[in-house]
Amino acid sequence: AQKVTQAQTEISVVEKEDVTLDCVYETRDTTYYLFWYKQPPSGELVFLIRRNSFDEQNEISGRYSWNFQKSTSSFNFTITASQVVDSAVYFCALSEAGGRGSTLGRLYFGRGTQLTVWP
Amino acid sequence: GAGVSQSPRYKVAKRGQDVALRCDPISGHVSLFWYQQALGQGPEFLTYFQNEAQLDKSGLPSDRFFAERPEGSVSTLKIQRTQQEDSAVYLCASSLGLAGYEQYFGPGTRLTVT
Numbered sequence: 001a002q003k004v005t006q007a008q009t010e011i012s013v014v015e016k017e018d019v020t021l022d023c024v025y026e027t028r029d030t031t032y033y034l035f036w037y038k039q040p041p042s043g044e045l046v047f048l049i050r051r052n053s054f055d056e057q058n059e060i061s062g063r064y065s066w067n068f069q070k071s072t073s074s075f076n077f078t079i080t081a082s083q084v085v086d087s088a089v090y091f092c093a094l095s096e097a098g099g100r101g102s103t104l105g106r107l108y109f110g111r112g113t114q115l116t117v118w119p
Numbered sequence: 120g121a122g123v124s125q126s127p128r129y130k131v132a133k134r135g136q137d138v139a140l141r142c143d144p145i146s147g148h149v150s151l152f153w154y155q156q157a158l159g160q161g162p163e164f165l166t167y168f169q170n171e172a173q174l175d176k177s178g179l180p181s182d183r184f185f186a187e188r189p190e191g192s193v194s195t196l197k198i199q200r201t202q203q204e205d206s207a208v209y210l211c212a213s214s215l216g217l218a219g220y221e222q223y224f225g226p227g228t229r230l231t232v233t
Contacts, residue, residue: 033219035221044224044225045162045212047222047223050221091161105152105220106178107162108164109161111159
């Protein structure tokens with residue numbers, strides 16, 4: 001079973017629109033970490049944010065904001081006033097820390113959401 | 120500072136050839152990870168090291184895949200007798216620790232097996 005589901009395969013918006021990328025995760029661990037990465041056309045994955053399972057406080061960083069809800073196992077990412085430079089594939093990822101040593105640290109990625117922002 | 124570097128960036132191999140992919144992690148990062156990314160998919164875990172110890176290799180798809188990190192720094196992923204299904208981007212990442220630490224990724228090696 002997929003541990004991380006990104007149901008939106010592709011999203012297209014026009015510049016200055018707000019856009020939300022959905023992420024739903026599945027884990028039995030009580031301690032875990034969630035991440036968002038950006039993969040621009042150049043291909044290199046760029047770290048955006050990390051949240052741990054004990055901190056549900058939403059976070060805002062400039063035009064980016066993240067909504068973490070344990071009740072729905074979701075960690076959604078919103079870009080406000082999108083720009084052409086935001087065009088990329090965005091990945092949500094999960095890392096479990098429940099004590100099973102062999103799984104520590106490995107990231108489980110979703111399939112990604114291709115975001116295209118048109119001028 | 121210098122990020123994670125990988126070489127070569129592109130590799131074309133004929134089916135049956137052996138290939139070696141290199142990863143230079145960020146200096147001081149004890150953990151090193153290898154992922155495989157097929158076209159249009161998210162990265163899939165292959166293996167990881169803490170210093171020179173390979174702690175998990177459960178993601179390696181077959182015994183043709185082998186990874187090493189003999190001195191706890193540079194790592195090499197070797198694929199023997201390459202097959203067409205091995206064509207993918209191989210990503211290396213490093214981090215300061217294991218659970219909960221962000222991983223910093225290199226640019227990847229795009230392997231094409233013809």
